[in-house]
Amino acid sequence: MLREDKRRELLDNFMRKHEYDESALLEILHKTQEIYGYLDNESLMYVAQSLNLPPSHVYGVATFYSFFKLKAAGEHVVTGCLGTACYVKGVEEIMQAVEREFNVKRGESTADGKLSLFVTRCIGACAMAPSVVIDGEVMGKATPELVINKLKLLLGGNKTETR
Amino acid sequence: MSNSTVTLKIDGVEITVPEGTMILKAATDNGIRIPTLCALEGLSNSGGCRLCLVEIAGSPKLFAACITPVSSGMVVTTNSERLKEYRKMTVQLLLSERTHVCSVCVANDHCELQSLANELGVDHVMFERKWTDYKIDSTHDFLVIDRNRCILCTRCIRVCDEIEGAHTLDLKMRGKDTQVIMDLDNNWGVSCSCTSCRKCAKVCPVGAIYVEEEPLARTKHKEIAEFLLARRRR
16 A cells, blocks of 8 residues: 555646646546545545635536545445346346345445445446446356355455355 | 527517527516526526426427527427426426425425426326435524425526635535535535525525525525626626
C-alpha cells in the first residue's frame, strides 16, 4: 500500500496533466478510485476544490455511476450484473445464494472485510448471461454453485458458516 | 443574437416570437397556459417534470414545451384529450413516487402539485405508492428539507447555482433513489457553501423545502429568480 503523501502526489500529477479541467472530472474520479480503492468524502472534497467544482456536483457524479464506490471494498469483490438479460437468466438467485452463503448484503462487505458484494447494471456481456464479475474477471453463464465454489477458492481456508 | 422572428400556431392562434424562443415561453407570453412544475422564468430549463408535453403536427412524438424551440410554421396543440390523460398520469406518478399527504403538509393550499392535481381532476392514484420514509433534515438554523415531499423538479438546485451562485444543492444517485443533497450529502446545518439565502424555499413548488415556523404563503416567492435577473441586467 502506498503512503498517503505518495497517493496524493499521484492524484495531483494526474490532475495537473488534465490542467485541472472540470470536464476531466470523470477521468479524475476514475484515477482517484484507482489510487485509493474507493472515494471517501475527503478525496471527493479534495477533487472538488482542486477543480473548483461544487462538492455537491462532484458527489452527484460519483453516486450516479455504479462503477464508483463510496465505501471501502473488501479484499475480494463480487459484482452481480442486474441488467435485463442477466436478470431474466436468474442472476437474482446467484445474488441471494452469495448473500446466504457468506452472510453479506448487497452493497456491503462481510464483517471480516474479506468479501464485498456489489450490484451493477448491464456490463455488456448479455450473450453470456447471467454474468458475475469476480475480482475484475467476468464469469459468464454463472450459476450459484460456480460462483460460490470460485469464491470459496479465493477466500482460501477461510471458514464460513454454511446452511 | 439574431433579430429574426418566427411565426407559428399554438392552439389555433398565430404567434410571432423571436427565433430560439421555447414553445412554453411563446405560449405563456401570449396568454396560453401550459402546466409545468419545473420550468421557472429566470432559471435554465431542465425538461424534467414532463407536464408541459405538447403535440406538434406532423410528429407522433410528444415534445416538452419548455425545451423545444419554436420553428417557422409549427402547429402546436397544448390541450388535447390525449395530453390531458398523459398529464393526469404524470401527476399520479409524481404522487406515487414519494410520500405526499396534503393534510399534514406545510404546503397545503400553497402547493403547485396539489393545485395542478385539482385542476387536472386527479381524484385517485392508480399506481402503487412508494411511501418513502426519508429522514427530515432540520439541522439548519431555519431551513428544513423533507425529501419525502420532493418531486425532483431541480428548481432549488438551479436557483442555488444560477442565481445565488453557491451550488450547495445537487442531486445524488439516480432513478428511484435520486435525492437532493447538500455538499457531500451532509446535513444542511454543517454545509460549507450554503449562504442561507432561502431562495430554494422560495421557489420550491411543493412543501419539500420550507422555513421553520414561517407561513408558507410568506416564504413562497417563485418570481424571485426573474426579479433578481432583471436587476442584474440593468
